[in-house]
Amino acid sequence: APDPVCSFDACPASALPASLRRTLAKMGFAAPTAVQSQAAPAVLCGLDAVAIAPTGSGKTLAFLWPLCVHAAARAADGKGGAG
Numbered sequence: 001a002p003d004p005v006c007s008f009d010a011c012p013a014s015a016l017p018a019s020l021r022r023t024l025a026k027m028g029f030a031a032p033t034a035v036q037s038q039a040a041p042a043v044l045c046g047l048d049a050v051a052i053a054p055t056g057s058g059k060t061l062a063f064l065w066p067l068c069v070h071a072a073a074r075a076a077d078g079k080g081g082a083g
Contacts, residue, residue, distance in 0.1 A: 002041040002042060003041065004037040004041060005040060005041055006031065008031060014069075015041070016065070016069065020068055033057055033062075035053045036061055039059075039063065040062050043066040044066045
């Protein structure tokens with residue numbers, strides 16, 4: 001399994017595009033939660049992940065983060081969109 005991510009600033013651009021990093025900062029997210037720091041790197045590497053954690057622990061963002069990274073990469077490659 002990949003190492004956990006302890007801060008958004010420590011993420012390479014391929015794992016957290018600048019646009020997403022700016023959005024997280026604007027929304028007041030200073031650092032990933034425990035579940036995000038563990039799950040997001042695994043999912044970004046193509047591994048399956050299951051997270052069991054209390055409401056409000058960041059599970060949704062942990063799984064949407066890789067989705068946003070994938071969508072941004074497809075858009076940059078010109079492969080995004082319908083059709």
